[in-house]
Amino acid sequence: MKKPRLLRDATDAGATLVTGSHIGHGCRYGATLIPLCQGEQRMSSEIRVVAVVQGKSGTADAIEQALLRCVAPSRAETGCLLYTPHRDLDRAERFVFFERWASRAALAEHERTEHFKELVRELAPLVAQPLDMTILEALLND
Known part of the structure; x- marks a missing residue:
């Protein structure tokens, strides 16, 4: 090589x-x-997602609880390869998800699940701005 x-x-x-x-x-x-x-060459249709949730001041604990409720059912989805929420250490109300999905179709299916829709409903009054989601394709295999 x-x-x-x-x-x-x-x-x-x-x-x-x-x-x-x-x-x-x-x-x-x-x-x-x-x-x-x-x-x-790239070998699969796998995608990666970086999603940022920016909460209003004082909403960090409520956002954290809402995010954590969505983790188990999301990880149980067939197309989910990784679903990990993180809290920004310098900005308490900022959370970042690292996700890996088998395909764009798997991500779209995730967005149609009841647990994801419930998360969106719970976050709506808590966030300072819309969810910032970036969908990525790896240039190299891990």
């Missing part, structure tokens, strides 16, 4: 550069290097 090459400069076509974005409160994430091997 050919050894991966990392991007050396903007003209190095043997690698890919992914830059971060501005994320709240002036935080800026720098560039991340992702090595690619010649001829490597």
